[in-house]
Amino acid sequence: MNESLQWEIGWPRRVRTAGDAVRFINAAGFCMLFPVRNVSLPSLYYAAARRYPATWDKYAEMLWEWKDNLPRQGRAFYTKYFRTRGTFISLAMLPNFLAMRGSAAAPGDHERLYAEGRISHDARTIWQALEEHGPLATLELRHACNMESKAGNVRFKRAMLDLQCLLIVVHFGAEQETAAWPSGRFALTARAFPRQVALARRIAPAAARAALASKYLQWHPDAPAAMLARLFGWPKAEAEAAMAASARSESKR
Numbered sequence: 338m339n340e341s342l343q344w345e346i347g348w349p350r351r352v353r354t355a356g357d358a359v360r361f362i363n364a365a366g367f368c369m370l371f372p373v374r375n376v377s378l379p380s381l382y383y384a385a386a387r388r389y390p391a392t393w394d395k396y397a398e399m400l401w402e403w404k405d406n407l408p409r410q411g412r413a414f415y416t417k418y419f420r421t422r423g424t425f426i427s428l429a430m431l432p433n434f435l436a437m438r439g440s441a442a443a444p445g446d447h448e449r450l451y452a453e454g455r456i457s458h459d460a461r462t463i464w465q466a467l468e469e470h471g472p473l474a475t476l477e478l479r480h481a482c483n484m485e486s487k488a489g490n491v492r493f494k495r496a497m498l499d500l501q502c503l504l505i506v507v508h509f510g511a512e513q514e515t516a517a518w519p520s521g522r523f524a525l526t527a528r529a530f531p532r533q534v535a536l537a538r539r540i541a542p543a544a545a546r547a548a549l550a551s552k553y554l555q556w557h558p559d560a561p562a563a564m565l566a567r568l569f570g571w572p573k574a575e576a577e578a579a580m581a582a583s584a585r586s587e588s589k590r
Contacts, residue, residue, distance in 0.1 A: 342389055344377045346556045352385040355412075358403050362413045366430045366552035370404055370415075370423030371397075377557070377568055381425060405519075409510040414530060416501040416508055419568070428533060430552060431504075435526070435537035436545035437569070440504045442534075444468045444527050456503070459484070459496035464505065467525050474512035475520035497523070546575060547582035554583060 352361050361384050362368060371391045372380040381403070383389060386396035404423060407413040414431050418424035426434055435441045442450065447464040450456045456464070459482075466481040467473060479485050484493040500506040509524035527534050537545075550565055557564075566576035 342372075342383070344379055344557070345372075345383045346379045348384050351387055352381065355403055355407065358385075358400075359407065359412050362407075362425045363427045363429065365425075365427070365556065366549075367419075367424065367426045367434075369419065370400055370425065373420055373422045376419050376422070377560070377564060378419060379556070404508060405511040405521075408507055408529065409522075411530070414504075414507055414526075414533075416504060416506065417498060418502060418504070421498050421502060428530070430549065431530060431533040432536035432540055433545040433548040435504055435534060436540035437542055437549065438504055439542065440526075441537035442505060442527060444525050446527075450505075456499060456505075457496055459492045460499050463493070463496050463500060464525070467506065467523065471528070472509050472522055472524040474514050474522045476514045477512075478523060543575075543578065543582070546571065546579035547586065550576070550579035551583035551586060554580070 346365060348361060348364070352358050358381060361381060365379050367378065369376060369378050369380040371382045372389060380391070381400055382391045382396060385399060386394065391397065404415045404425070407425075408415045413428065414426040416424060416426075418426070432441075445468060447456065447461045447468065451458070451461045462482045463478065466478060470481060473481060479489065479493050482493065484490065497506065504526055506523050507526045507529050508521055509529055510522040511519040512522050514520045546569070549569065553565060553568070554560060562573055562576040562580055565571065565579065566573045569576070571579070
């Protein structure tokens with residue numbers, strides 16, 4: 338079996354609509370937009386196309402619209418997370434991701450995270466711009482941050498990846514800024530998904546890891562602790578503790 342295909346989940350029918358996509362994301366808990374080598378997660382592309390490898394086809398075009406529209410409609414969270422690649426997270430699982438990362442931040446928390454050394458100066462600048470102006474498309478955001486030069490674009494991309502991996506920033510639609518492809522539009526997670534951020538503040542990191550492990554093991558019950566550690570970036574001891582807590586929780590049901 339192809340390495341990527343072994344992580345696809347048994348979904349009863351092909352994903353054809355945005356509603357189908359939301360149901361798939363909710364069931365999976367978290368998934369990739371397209372299959373990614375060495376990332377042991379299902380992909381929305383395979384659920385729609387039922388073929389591998391991914392190509393730019395009618396299914397990819399549908400997915401491209403969904404990753405723009407679903408977050409803006411408040412139906413799913415989309416950002417570059419696992420291996421800095423496109424990732425969907427269900428609204429039910431989002432508080433656990435935020436709690437795990439310690440990222441249930443308020444819009445004005447950029448100074449605190451910067452002082453703690455968790456974000457760079459450029460990431461703080463982008464965060465401040467989104468706090469001040471609200472959701473912005475890529476070119477607007479670069480302009481607001483004085484990162485319009487070629488070198489500035491490199492800094493911008495690096496800082497945006499950092500903010501997305503922290504789940505501070507969410508992809509929030511698209512805008513036709515030039516004659517080329519539409520630009521991504523971005524918002525602060527705290528403003529786009531305030532309910533999930535508030536819930537995350539009441540979840541301990543260990544409990545969040547247990548919930549994430551439980552969801553993953555629901556689809557891959559034989560996964561070892563080392564696999565969860567590699568996927569989530571946890572120390573092996575934390576992965577083992579999360580699996581043990583998940584097992585205890587399941588035994589009480």
